[in-house]
Amino acid sequence: DQQVKQNSPSLSVQEGRISILNCDYTNSMFDYFLWYKKYPAEGPTFLISISSIKDKNEDGRFTVFLNKSAKHLSLHIVPSQPGDSAVYFCAATGANSKLTFGKGITLSVRP
């Protein structure tokens, strides 16, 4: 039973355009959501997070939106850069602080 779903395995965008990465969750006990970025042969690195009491969090080119009623979050990258090409994991946690990850989405930013 997958509690965090990233239904699109890959996304390709042109440099300078917006990248929108989507994530859905099923467990209503999740109250904190994170995005991790992973380059090949490296471990995931934290990118941005959002608490369930907010609906938006921004950090430079990265913005995460949370729609609790739809159990949906999205990561927007504007403008996209070739260095953003990586695998992006959506993750969620609740009272037990245990992270549950989605399958990841491979973003390719074309120069």
Next chain:
Amino acid sequence: EAGVAQSPRYKIIEKRQSVAFWCNPISGHATLYWYQQILGQGPKLLIQFQNNGVVDDSQLPKDRFSAERLKGVDSTLKIQPAKLEDSAVYLCASSFGGPFYNEQFFGPGTRLTVL
């Protein structure tokens, strides 16, 4: 500040053999995690330590996997005997710990191939 260190980076073994992975967390981090990431999947938590005690090992296949964190610092994850389906990247992560979520810092992982 040094990151999470893991070794070896790559390991190839035959099925039914044994293998061990080592992790050195970030200094001062009380909580240590081992994750298994199968190709095409997200990381799945195997075991979580708080200092040298186990907090959660509910998804650890205890018939073949074992882990220890002696002295609350370094940790070792062992598989004995290995199966083909154990082929994956094994990630170690650490955090400051505490009752609420703290950012987890991941090591580069050990890629295990079981033939």
